[in-house]
Amino acid sequence: MIQGTIVKGIGGFYYVKTADRVIECRARGKFRNQNIVPLVGDKVDVRIDGENGLIDSIEPRKSELKRPSIANADQALIVFAAAKPEPSFSLLDKLLVTSSYNHINPIICINKVEMVDISTIQEMMKPYKMAGYNIIYTSAKYDIGIDKLKENLNDVITVFAGPSGVGKTTLLNRVIPSFNAKTGDISKKTERGKHTTRHVELIELEDGGFMADTPGFSSLDIDDIDRESIQYLYPEFLDLIGKCKFTDCSHISEPKCAIKDAVENNIIDIRRYNSYVNMYKDTFKLGGKYK
Ligand SMILES: Nc1nc2c(ncn2[C@@H]2O[C@H](COP(=O)(O)OP(=O)(O)O)[C@@H](O)[C@H]2O)c(=O)[nH]1
Ligand SMILES: [Mg+2]
Ligand SMILES: [Zn+2]
Structure with a gap:
């Protein structure tokens, strides 16, 4: 068994880059039975069969x-x-x-x-x-x-x-x-x-x-993001989350908000804060999630 990364997939064939070459592979039938589709980027174990290979297992995906x-x-x-x-x-x-x-x-x-x-x-x-x-x-x-x-x-x-x-x-x-x-x-x-x-x-x-090699895609297709999760996706907020007066502070209109204080003191840039507010408010239009 050798390890590699799927670099291309066309019509049921997968091209797996190993340490020294690219091997044309098929995937084992069990994947189809389990509804698993091998993807480009998958780290796989390949069983060599002459010139070609058979994808035997797929490592859990990081993303x-x-x-x-x-x-x-x-x-x-x-x-x-x-x-x-x-x-x-x-x-x-x-x-x-x-x-x-x-x-x-x-x-x-x-x-x-x-x-x-x-x-x-x-x-x-x-x-x-x-x-x-x-x-x-x-x-x-x-x-x-x-x-x-x-x-x-x-x-x-x-x-x-x-x-x-x-x-x-x-x-x-x-x-x-x-x-x-x-x-x-x-x-x-x-x-x-x-x-x-x-x-x-x-x-x-x-x-x-x-x-x-994908050219311009202007949005990453995503699962919906909970309104409360957005704050954690602004890295400059992270040290301050939990330091507001209210533990469930949305940093929009609550008093004694550590994030808003940081904006006042130019520790967090106002443009980024406004962007957070817009994203947060957009979730109300979108039924509770950011899409
Ligand atoms: N002035 C300038 N033009 C560039 C630069 N990089 C790319 N371009 C031009 O911008 C246009 C779009 O480039 P392209 O690579 O096709 O953009 P893509 O749509 O993001 O893949 C082409 O006419 C390129 O020649 C750069 O650093 N400076
Ligand atoms: Mg392009
Ligand atoms: Zn706050």
């Missing part, structure tokens, strides 16, 4: 995304452009919250940095730096920050997130030069349809680890 369909993603590289298109901070916050909720570590990547004055970009990203997020500044076009980005991708499975046109495919081509994916023009807004039909593939990085 699971539905769209793109991928197991065990460790990280989400959340890409926005410094300009063209202008970043949407509400979408950024949503992607941060949903990736953390799915136990996927978020990294923020601001691409196209050559288009905007660096001090303007840093000011723009200050709330996220204060919150403790890992932020990488890149220009895929001018090869800025690519080495730093690569360092952050070693040994783990990374998926892209972010709107289309920000440079995800261009970054992927920079990080893995042997992989030649098509970049799109901002004007082409046909991407969604394409993504839902295509197969996810994991591309191996030079120094170990994998990147999913």
